[in-house]
Amino acid sequence: MTAAAGAPAAPRPGARGDVAATDLDDPDAAGALAVATRGLTKRFRGGQVAVAELDLEVPRGAVYGFLGPNGSGKTTTIRMLIGLVAPTSGQVRLLGEPVPEARARVLPRVGALVEGPAFHPYLSGAANLRRADAADRTVDPRTARRRIGDALERVGLTAAADKRFRVYSLGMKQRLGLAAALLRPRDLLVLDEPTNGLDPQGTREVRALVRELAADGTTVMVSTHLLTEVEQLCSHVGVMSAGHLVAQGTLVDVTAGTTTRVVVEARDAVGAARVLRAEGVGAVTSAGEEARGELSPGGPDPERLLIALVGAGVGVRQLRLERATLEDLFVDLTGEAADVRA
Amino acid sequence: MSAPDTAPATGGPARPGGGASAAAGRRPSGAAADLRLLRSELALVLSRRRNVVMLVVLALLTALVGVGVDLATGDADPGTGGGPPFLASLTQNGLFLAFASLTASLPVFLPLVVSVVAGESVAGEASSGTLRYLLVTPVDRTRLLVTKFVATVLYAAVAALAIAVTGVLVGLVLFPVGDVVLLSGTTASYGEGLLRLAAVTAYATAMLTTVAALGLLVSTLTEVPVAAMSATAIVVVLVQIMGQVPQLSFLHPWLFTDGWLRFADLLRDPLALGGVGDGLLLQAGWVVVLLGAAWARMTSKDVTS
Numbered sequence: 001m002t003a004a005a006g007a008p009a010a011p012r013p014g015a016r017g018d019v020a021a022t023d024l025d026d027p028d029a030a031g032a033l034a035v036a037t038r039g040l041t042k043r044f045r046g047g048q049v050a051v052a053e054l055d056l057e058v059p060r061g062a063v064y065g066f067l068g069p070n071g072s073g074k075t076t077t078i079r080m081l082i083g084l085v086a087p088t089s090g091q092v093r094l095l096g097e098p099v100p101e102a103r104a105r106v107l108p109r110v111g112a113l114v115e116g117p118a119f120h121p122y123l124s125g126a127a128n129l130r131r132a133d134a135a136d137r138t139v140d141p142r143t144a145r146r147r148i149g150d151a152l153e154r155v156g157l158t159a160a161a162d163k164r165f166r167v168y169s170l171g172m173k174q175r176l177g178l179a180a181a182l183l184r185p186r187d188l189l190v191l192d193e194p195t196n197g198l199d200p201q202g203t204r205e206v207r208a209l210v211r212e213l214a215a216d217g218t219t220v221m222v223s224t225h226l227l228t229e230v231e232q233l234c235s236h237v238g239v240m241s242a243g244h245l246v247a248q249g250t251l252v253d254v255t256a257g258t259t260t261r262v263v264v265e266a267r268d269a270v271g272a273a274r275v276l277r278a279e280g281v282g283a284v285t286s287a288g289e290e291a292r293g294e295l296s297p298g299g300p301d302p303e304r305l306l307i308a309l310v311g312a313g314v315g316v317r318q319l320r321l322e323r324a325t326l327e328d329l330f331v332d333l334t335g336e337a338a339d340v341r342a
Numbered sequence: 343m344s345a346p347d348t349a350p351a352t353g354g355p356a357r358p359g360g361g362a363s364a365a366a367g368r369r370p371s372g373a374a375a376d377l378r379l380l381r382s383e384l385a386l387v388l389s390r391r392r393n394v395v396m397l398v399v400l401a402l403l404t405a406l407v408g409v410g411v412d413l414a415t416g417d418a419d420p421g422t423g424g425g426p427p428f429l430a431s432l433t434q435n436g437l438f439l440a441f442a443s444l445t446a447s448l449p450v451f452l453p454l455v456v457s458v459v460a461g462e463s464v465a466g467e468a469s470s471g472t473l474r475y476l477l478v479t480p481v482d483r484t485r486l487l488v489t490k491f492v493a494t495v496l497y498a499a500v501a502a503l504a505i506a507v508t509g510v511l512v513g514l515v516l517f518p519v520g521d522v523v524l525l526s527g528t529t530a531s532y533g534e535g536l537l538r539l540a541a542v543t544a545y546a547t548a549m550l551t552t553v554a555a556l557g558l559l560v561s562t563l564t565e566v567p568v569a570a571m572s573a574t575a576i577v578v579v580l581v582q583i584m585g586q587v588p589q590l591s592f593l594h595p596w597l598f599t600d601g602w603l604r605f606a607d608l609l610r611d612p613l614a615l616g617g618v619g620d621g622l623l624l625q626a627g628w629v630v631v632l633l634g635a636a637w638a639r640m641t642s643k644d645v646t647s
């Protein structure tokens with residue numbers, strides 16, 4: 001993305017923006033959200049605005065995919081959510097409680113993986129978890145051994161528990177980070193790129209783990225670049241671009257706003273294109289034996305199109321709908337260019 | 343340190359996650375939890391091989407001084423020679439090996455090892471990224487700072503003890519044991535000598551407390567542990583050099599190194615505690631100032647490592 005992309009894309013209608021935002025001071029409304037922010041902004045020293053006017057809403061029980069290109073502000077947002085970085089302005093509520101004020105009360109119920117795992121290199125995996133557990137003043141030390149064993153088991157790290165962290169592979173480190181987040185039951189998990197560096201089995205295990213946790217009622221907010229992962233896993237998504245939230249809502253709602261492509265294969269492709277245009281399909285083109293167009297939401301029914309095509313005698317052989325993938329939507333929302341924002 | 347958070351984290355709207363706080367089991371008392379973190383912190387400090395090696399080196403240096411003096415005094419009478427204070431008395435009583443070694447180590451070696459541990463404390467966690475996970479656990483930032491400080495001071499005490507104990511043991515082997523002739527010329531029993539050594543060790547630890555606080559402050563300012571360690575050590579050396587410059591004599595009473603070697607007063611009879619008291623008071627003042635600055639920094643900084 002170039003510097004000119006600093007101006008955000010307009011929020012997708014229906015996905016965000018035209019609905020009145022939940023009043024954070026209304027305890028019932030705020031309580032239904034696991035994560036809520038209002039006008040959350042971070043301007044770093046040096047003037048860069050990494051996150052601007054963010055109104056995040058992660059409902060309880062959701063699996064929320066937090067997406068955005070490199071440098072769009074996802075990690076900075078997560079750091080503000082858990083009180084590591086002080087916002088320049090705006091409010092944060094986690095599980096209905098204000099952060100950072102109620103940090104001591106609410107953070108024990110939140111497990112987090114931020115910008116990769118971090119442990120003491122010279123301690124073993126198990127010793128690192130003991131250290132993490134010792135820091136938590138709200139857990140019972142007598143159950144520590146069992147909880148640490150369970151967490152290691154859960155991420156498939158039991159065999160490597162006594163190896164020093166220094167010699168762990170990337171995926172093992174990532175798994176240990178997840179184990180630390182799972183040292184005790186949580187109401188909310190905030191996972192920043194949890195599958196980074198994992199092998200395909202590991203990725204599947206994380207997916208299964210997230211599903212299992214979500215089924216138990218844990219809200220999961222996961223930032224990732226694997227969009228197919230998101231399509232399989234998430235109930236809700238939020239998309240960041242250049243520090244702004246450009247779309248947010250249920251996966252269905254957010255993708256519903258996208259146009260669907262209609263592809264017609266016909267003997268007379270030019271004739272088919274003419275029919276499509278007449279029926280109100282947008283951006284129609286034809287090439288060879290294929291005509292394409294875009295069906296906007298609320299546009300003509302595909303069934304009616306088919307009848308019209310057959311009636312026009314253009315020799316239609318196939319009519320196919322191509323739904324926009326999340327990737328199309330993502331590129332559409334955040335721009336094509338691969339350069340990161342300066 | 344923040345008040346113990348004993349209120350259960352329930353209440354408010356129904357939480358689908360359920361048992362996050364229930365499954366935490368019975369909450370330990372605040373003090374027990376603080377002790378648990380401190381124990382973990384000490385284990386962390388001592389799990390670094392470097393930190394243990396430094397203790398061993400201090401003990402070895404002490405033993406080496408003893409052996410060196412033993413060899414050198416085989417033929418000559420050291421009583422009239424120069425050299426560090428107390429060394430002259432060494433051949434009369436082995437206990438003085440501990441006093442001499444503490445005196446020799448206090449200006450440089452001991453501050454150096456304390457600088458290493460204190461410099462590592464926060465910067466080390468920041469550079470490895472573990473600081474962010476400690477803070478989201480959550481560990482209150484003030485509580486973390488106090489824990490790091492206490493652990494560093496305990497390490498300083500262990501370092502001073504390593505010298506004292508080695509001094510006593512090597513002294514027992516190589517030199518005569520018996521009544522101790524104090525600096526004022528009077529004689530005390532060996533047992534009283536040991537008590538006075540304990541007092542001197544405690545005083546040395548108190549002096550090192552300022553180094554610990556200074557190191558902690560520097561450690562909150564950087565994410566590079568080595569930078570924090572060397573900066574701390576350099577400041578300690580610089581302050582001692584300032585203490586030697588006559589033109590700066592107006593500053594001398596305020597330098598934190600000013601009272602460091604006053605523990606000789608603990609070896610007089612009767613005890614002259616005025617100087618020692620002033621020394622402790624000055625250290626306390628510096629510790630409060632340095633820790634206050636470290637606290638201000640720690641509780642306001644963005645953790646982006």
Ligand SMILES: Nc1ncnc2c1ncn2[C@@H]1O[C@H](COP(=O)(O)OP(=O)(O)OP(=O)(O)O)[C@@H](O)[C@H]1O
Pocket residue numbers: 044045046048049050068069070071072073074075076077341342646
């Ligand atoms: N401490 C800091 N000081 C100044 N700028 C920062 C700081 N931390 C992050 N930024 C800037 O904020 C912007 C957002 O960074 P952030 O790490 O939040 O991106 P991200 O969405 O997590 O990217 P990625 O997908 O690559 O992890 C970047 O332009 C980054 O350079």
Ligand SMILES: [Mg+2]
Pocket residue numbers: 074075076115192
């Ligand atoms: Mg990131």
